[in-house]
Amino acid sequence: MTTATPASTPSTPATGQPVLEARGLVKTFGHVVGLAGVDLTLYAGEVLAVIGDNGAGKSTLIKCLSGAMTPDAGTITVDGNQVTFRSTQEARLAGIETVYQTLAVAPALDIASNLFLAREERRPGILGSVFRMLDTGDMKRKSKQFIDELGIRTLQNIDQSVETLSGGQRQVVAVARAGAFGGKVVILDEPTAALGVRETGQVLRLVRDLRARGLGIILISHNMPNVFEVADRIHIQRLGRGIGVISPETHTPAEAVAIMTGAVTLEDVESGADPELAGRPEGSPPPTQR
Amino acid sequence: MTQVVEEPGTAEELLRPRDTPARRIHEVLHRLPALSPLIVLILACIVFGLANPRFFRLENLSIVLQQAAVVGSLAVGQTLIILTAGIDLSIGAVMVLSTLVMAKLVNDNSAPGIIALLAGIIIAVVAGTINGLLVTQVKLPPFIVTLGTLSIFTAITLIYAAGQTISLTSSSLITWTGQTIGGGGFNITVGVLLMLLLYAGFAYVLRQTAWGRHLYATGDDPEAARLAGINTNRVLLSAYMVAGAVVGIAAWIQVGRINGADPNAGLNLNLESITAVVIGGTSLFGGRGVIVGSLIGALIVQVFENGLALAGVDPNYQVLAVGVLVIVAVAADQWIRSVKS
Numbered sequence: 001m002t003t004a005t006p007a008s009t010p011s012t013p014a015t016g017q018p019v020l021e022a023r024g025l026v027k028t029f030g031h032v033v034g035l036a037g038v039d040l041t042l043y044a045g046e047v048l049a050v051i052g053d054n055g056a057g058k059s060t061l062i063k064c065l066s067g068a069m070t071p072d073a074g075t076i077t078v079d080g081n082q083v084t085f086r087s088t089q090e091a092r093l094a095g096i097e098t099v100y101q102t103l104a105v106a107p108a109l110d111i112a113s114n115l116f117l118a119r120e121e122r123r124p125g126i127l128g129s130v131f132r133m134l135d136t137g138d139m140k141r142k143s144k145q146f147i148d149e150l151g152i153r154t155l156q157n158i159d160q161s162v163e164t165l166s167g168g169q170r171q172v173v174a175v176a177r178a179g180a181f182g183g184k185v186v187i188l189d190e191p192t193a194a195l196g197v198r199e200t201g202q203v204l205r206l207v208r209d210l211r212a213r214g215l216g217i218i219l220i221s222h223n224m225p226n227v228f229e230v231a232d233r234i235h236i237q238r239l240g241r242g243i244g245v246i247s248p249e250t251h252t253p254a255e256a257v258a259i260m261t262g263a264v265t266l267e268d269v270e271s272g273a274d275p276e277l278a279g280r281p282e283g284s285p286p287p288t289q290r
Numbered sequence: 291m292t293q294v295v296e297e298p299g300t301a302e303e304l305l306r307p308r309d310t311p312a313r314r315i316h317e318v319l320h321r322l323p324a325l326s327p328l329i330v331l332i333l334a335c336i337v338f339g340l341a342n343p344r345f346f347r348l349e350n351l352s353i354v355l356q357q358a359a360v361v362g363s364l365a366v367g368q369t370l371i372i373l374t375a376g377i378d379l380s381i382g383a384v385m386v387l388s389t390l391v392m393a394k395l396v397n398d399n400s401a402p403g404i405i406a407l408l409a410g411i412i413i414a415v416v417a418g419t420i421n422g423l424l425v426t427q428v429k430l431p432p433f434i435v436t437l438g439t440l441s442i443f444t445a446i447t448l449i450y451a452a453g454q455t456i457s458l459t460s461s462s463l464i465t466w467t468g469q470t471i472g473g474g475g476f477n478i479t480v481g482v483l484l485m486l487l488l489y490a491g492f493a494y495v496l497r498q499t500a501w502g503r504h505l506y507a508t509g510d511d512p513e514a515a516r517l518a519g520i521n522t523n524r525v526l527l528s529a530y531m532v533a534g535a536v537v538g539i540a541a542w543i544q545v546g547r548i549n550g551a552d553p554n555a556g557l558n559l560n561l562e563s564i565t566a567v568v569i570g571g572t573s574l575f576g577g578r579g580v581i582v583g584s585l586i587g588a589l590i591v592q593v594f595e596n597g598l599a600l601a602g603v604d605p606n607y608q609v610l611a612v613g614v615l616v617i618v619a620v621a622a623d624q625w626i627r628s629v630k631s
Contacts, residue, residue: 089519104517106507108577117507118519120500132499177518 017080019044019216020065020096020185025074027060034060035071036240042185042216047207049219049227051260052237058220059189061237065218066098066187067091078184095184099174101193107163111155112136112143114162115177146180150209154202168199172206179210186210187218192226204230224253236260319626323571324583326622330569330615331590338597345600348475354592355482360385360547362588363485363540364559365566366492367418367533369584372567373496374509374529375576376425376432381537382559383443384417386551388541390447392464393456393551403463410464410545411538417443418534422527440560451553458550467546481543488536489585496581505529510577565612566591569619573627590615 020042027034035057042048052058063069065076067085076083078094085091088098105114116139122128123135143158154169162170171191178186188207192200200223207230211217221227227234228248235245236259244266246256251269258264319326338345364381371378392410395401401409417439424435458465467481496502507515508522516522545551570587572579591612598608 088517092519098517100517102513102517104514106510106514106518106577108510109503109507113503114518117503117515120503122500131494132501134498134500134503136498 016043018042018077019079020218021077022061022065023075023077025061025064025071025076027064027069027071033240035064035074037074038237038240038242040065040235040242042218044184044216045211045214046232047211047217047219047230049221049231049234050237051221051224051227051234051256053261055239056237056260057240058237060240062098062187062189062218062220065091066096068098096187097178097183097185098187098189099171099178099191101190105162105170105174105177108161110161111147111158111165111173112140114173115139115143115146115180117177147176150176150179150206152176152202152206166199168195168202171195171199171203175203175206175210179206179213179215183215185216185218187220189220190222191219192221192223200226224256227256228253236266238262316626319622323573323578323626324580324586325571326626327570327583327586327590327619331586331593334590334593334597338593338601341597342600342602345597349477350596350600352472352475352477354589354596355478356547357596358588358592359479359481359485360540360544361559361562361566361591362585363481363488363543364537364563365570365584365588366485366488366581367536367540368563368567369570369572369579369581370492370505370529370533370536371432372509372564372572372574373505373576373579374526375512375574376509376526376529377436377564377574378421378530378533379433379436379560379564380417380421380440380443381436381533381563382556382561383440383447384414384534385537385541385544385559386553386556387417387443387447387450388414388538389545389551389555390451390456390553392541392545393458394450396462396464397456397458397550403466406462406464407542410541411535414538414541415531415534418530418532418537419527421534422530425530426523426527447553451551453553455552455554456550458545464542464545465549467543468549469546479546481546484539484543485585488539489582492536492581501525501528506577508577562591565616568623569615571619571623571626573623574620575627578623578627587619 018041020040022038022040025035025038025040038057038061040048040050040061050058050061060069064071067088067090070084070086076085078096083094085094091098106117109117121135121139123133127133128135140158147155147158152172154172155165162173165173171194175186175188175191192203195203204226207217207219219227219231231248233245233247234251234256236243236256238260244259246259246266255264255269259266259269335345344350364385368378368381388410391413392406395406395409396403421432421435421439424430424439425432467479467484469480470477471480471483472478496505504515504520504525507518507520508525512522515525544555548555566588567579567584568574568587569590570579570583570585572583594611594615595608598611599605
């Protein structure tokens, strides 16, 4: 499996086996169809944006992938192995982390404690096994190292409690937490919706850094400039179906919005724009970019 | 006529939070929630010592500690609950029920001390589990749950006691906590030591174990804790169960202290334990505070009562003083909790 080269733009999406793949996902709520057979493919080292109007099934799709919901039909595979998630904790154990729009950090705890929240490390030996003592020093060291590696300059003091941070810095902590320590896939659900321009920039920079580390990232966003800034491919949801995957290289934000809202079809756009891409079945590795 | 106009600073300079003394004090208090109660305790000791030098006699100080032992150990359990943003109004009633179980088993059934002790602790854990299940499974607010169980446990206690107060004649394991140790005027009981051990143990558990961190995180922001992967219901239920076990140990200390069980003895302990926790700097909104603060809080209440009595002040003013302390402590907490980033 290949990983993308750090921060080179345009980045080359990885090929080979997808890190996360969904086939024919169906989810209904009584008579309401949330998902009507959605396919989605994510490779390591790429950012796949998921866009769609309200009610297009974005949230349902993400909830199925993150373990918050179980689909009625369809399969999900992680690294080629079929999985069934009954809880977000199970998805997390399989390497799929989700960051929510709401700032999911514990305000009174410091940055290091937040990074390790719910996966604390204990001291080796009897101190850890019998006395359940946490290895605070080691967790701090690893947090510091991780934050340094990612070059997150905005977080200087890992002993700082999270409540003293700005909204953007908190979201950086939440995203870093998701990307840290063995995760494969990070799902970001509107991560910048509550943030200002500069803070959004901090979060998007971190998203690129995590991609450079070889993680597969799914980004749900309403913000087209953000999507076109970081995404390698864009999955468009409409009325419970995945109606196509486009590349920000070949399509404009205006075209993406037009397809998303049903003003034009993907074929309409592509007959004029990119005949090669139009013939590609959804889910196969994207063509190499020019 | 000339007027001196101060040079206006740049916008950035004006907007930057000024490093005023108040801000620095705020930062320190925010970081060390037990600091302000500690200062109050020290100042109170100095003032009462000046008012009546007998205050500092070793005999008197050991009395203060002995009087703080039961409330102090109950406050350990109460701190666990309040850290989860809950409250336990039934804690004193459960303790009294537990003391009756212990004393009755020894007195009426001639049960061995260890059996009576275990039975008393188990009853307290069961009571805590009932509170915890109602909070986590039936999703009722802790205030309402424990307001209800306060009446229920009080009624069970009075029915079970049938109006009797039990005085134990022979010594047994359950009265061991009343034994004094020490010398030279400074006499503490086994119960006082047990209370201090509880504080040391839970200071460790809350600071050094994952359970402690999860307790803080759950009280701080339950939704964030859940999204982070913490099973918040399990943390909450376990907090009520562990608090129940602590209440059982508090009951043991109480049996030793009064050498028996009195069904009417613990009526004020429900609120006194909350008072100690709140004065000790733990936030009623959960997630903030340190357990040693509750020990300081319990001592402050006892020092005020003892010191005012020694100073010859009408006992009614002692109650008044404690009330003022509670309001000042919560007001201080509001200020300390506010964060300026």
